[in-house]
Amino acid sequence: MTTPTREEFIAAVQDGDAERVSALLRRGADPSARDTAGGLTALMIAAGRGDAATVRLLLAAGADVYTADSRGGGTALHKAVQGGDSDTVRVLLDAGAFVDAVAATTGHTPLMDALWYKWPDVVAVLLDHHAGLNLSTHYGFSMREHFEYELNVNTRGKDKLLAAERLLKDRNQSDAAAAEAQKLMGAVVAGDLDAVRRRLSEGAEVDARFPVVNGFNDGHTPLLVACRDGHEEIARELIAAGADVNATEPTFGAVPLHKAVYNGHAGITALLVGVPGIDLDFQGITNGYTPLHDALWHGYEECARVLVVAGARRDLVGHDGKSPADIARESLGADHPLTRGLSTTTETVAVAAHPA
CATH class of the missing domain: 1.25.40.20 (Ankyrin repeat-containing domain)
Structure with missing residues (x-):
C-alpha cells in the first residue's frame, strides 16, 4: 500500500470528503500537510470550510492546531472564524487552540476576525472562551477602534455587527462586575x-x-x-x-x-x-x-x-x-x-x- 501524495490528501480535504480523508490518513497521509499553493495546512483548509467532521479527523490524527499559515501568519482558528462555523470554532478551542492567537501580518485575533466577518454567533463562542477585548492590531487599531471602523465602512450586515456589539458590551459589564467582586x-x-x-x-x-x-x-x-x-x-x-x-x-x-x-x-x-x-x-x-x-x-x-x-x-x-x-x-x-x-x-x- 503506497503512502498518499500530499496533493491527493489536500484534494480530499478540499472536497470535504471525510470518508476519503479518513482512508488516506490510515494509509499514512501526513495530517499536517500543507497546500504548497496557498501555504495552508489541511487543518486550516477544513477549518475555513467549516468542515467540523474533517477537522475532528485531522486533530485525532495529530494535526498541529497551533501552527500558522506561511503567508498571513494566521492559525486554523482564524480560518474557522472567517468561515463562520461555530461548531468548528468550538472543536478547535476544545483542542487547545489559542483564543487570542495573533496573525503575524495583521495582528488580528480570532475575535477581531469574527467581528470583521460579521459572525455574532462566533463572537459569542470566543467571548465564552475569554477572548481578550483590549488588544490591538499591528496597524494601530485597538479592538474598539477596529470595530468602530467596521461599523462605519459596512453598508450591509449592520444588524449582525450591532448584535456583536451587544455581546461585547455584555462581556465588558461582566468583567467589571467580576473584578469588583x-x-x-x-x-x-x-x-x-x-x-x-x-x-x-x-x-x-x-x-x-x-x-x-x-x-x-x-x-x-x-x-x-x-x-x-x-x-x-x-x-x-x-x-x-x-x-x-x-x-x-x-x-x-x-x-x-x-x-x-x-x-x-x-x-x-x-x-x-x-x-x-x-x-x-x-x-x-x-x-x-x-x-x-x-x-x-x-x-x-x-x-x-x-x-x-x-x-x-x-x-x-x-x-x-x-x-x-x-x-x-x-x-x-x-x-x-x-x-x-x-x-x-x-x-x-x-x-x-x-x-x-
Missing part, C-alpha cells in the same frame, strides 16, 4: 493585610482568579500577585488558608516561586520552598526557565541560594539550552562562588541563613 484580590493588590484576613474569614475563595481584561493580574490568583508584589505576610496568610503554591498564570505560565524570585523577594522565596508539595523546578511556558534560572538571570543571589539549599535541580535547561550554571556565568561571572557551586555536583554552595 474580587475583594480578596483587591486587598492583596493594596497590600492590606488586615483586609486580607477579613476577606478570608468571610469565606473568600483563596484561589479565585482575576478575570482576563488584558491587564497585569489577568488569570492570577491572590498568591501569585502577593508573591510578585512582595507582600510576604499576606502570602503567609494565603498559604495558611490553603492557597495553591503551584498555581500558574496564563501569560508566562509562571508559578508563585517564579514571581517571587523574578522580583528578588528572598523572604517569600524561603516561605514558599518550605511548603509541602511545592514544585521547585516548574518550567515556565515562554522560555522554559525554572525559578532558579529566573533568580540567577536577574542577579538575585539570595533567592538562588535559598532554592539550591531547598534542592532545586541544576540540570534543567531553558528553551535557549541554558542551565542555571550557564545563566549564573553570564549574570554573576565565572568566578562567582555561586557560579562555581552550580557548575559542579560536589561543591557546596555557600548560603547565608535567612529567617523563615
Whole structure:
C-alpha cells in the first residue's frame, strides 16, 4: 500500500470528503500537510470550510492546531472564524487552540476576525472562551477602534455587527462586575493585610482568579500577585488558608516561586520552598526557565541560594539550552562562588541563613 501524495490528501480535504480523508490518513497521509499553493495546512483548509467532521479527523490524527499559515501568519482558528462555523470554532478551542492567537501580518485575533466577518454567533463562542477585548492590531487599531471602523465602512450586515456589539458590551459589564467582586484580590493588590484576613474569614475563595481584561493580574490568583508584589505576610496568610503554591498564570505560565524570585523577594522565596508539595523546578511556558534560572538571570543571589539549599535541580535547561550554571556565568561571572557551586555536583554552595 503506497503512502498518499500530499496533493491527493489536500484534494480530499478540499472536497470535504471525510470518508476519503479518513482512508488516506490510515494509509499514512501526513495530517499536517500543507497546500504548497496557498501555504495552508489541511487543518486550516477544513477549518475555513467549516468542515467540523474533517477537522475532528485531522486533530485525532495529530494535526498541529497551533501552527500558522506561511503567508498571513494566521492559525486554523482564524480560518474557522472567517468561515463562520461555530461548531468548528468550538472543536478547535476544545483542542487547545489559542483564543487570542495573533496573525503575524495583521495582528488580528480570532475575535477581531469574527467581528470583521460579521459572525455574532462566533463572537459569542470566543467571548465564552475569554477572548481578550483590549488588544490591538499591528496597524494601530485597538479592538474598539477596529470595530468602530467596521461599523462605519459596512453598508450591509449592520444588524449582525450591532448584535456583536451587544455581546461585547455584555462581556465588558461582566468583567467589571467580576473584578469588583474580587475583594480578596483587591486587598492583596493594596497590600492590606488586615483586609486580607477579613476577606478570608468571610469565606473568600483563596484561589479565585482575576478575570482576563488584558491587564497585569489577568488569570492570577491572590498568591501569585502577593508573591510578585512582595507582600510576604499576606502570602503567609494565603498559604495558611490553603492557597495553591503551584498555581500558574496564563501569560508566562509562571508559578508563585517564579514571581517571587523574578522580583528578588528572598523572604517569600524561603516561605514558599518550605511548603509541602511545592514544585521547585516548574518550567515556565515562554522560555522554559525554572525559578532558579529566573533568580540567577536577574542577579538575585539570595533567592538562588535559598532554592539550591531547598534542592532545586541544576540540570534543567531553558528553551535557549541554558542551565542555571550557564545563566549564573553570564549574570554573576565565572568566578562567582555561586557560579562555581552550580557548575559542579560536589561543591557546596555557600548560603547565608535567612529567617523563615
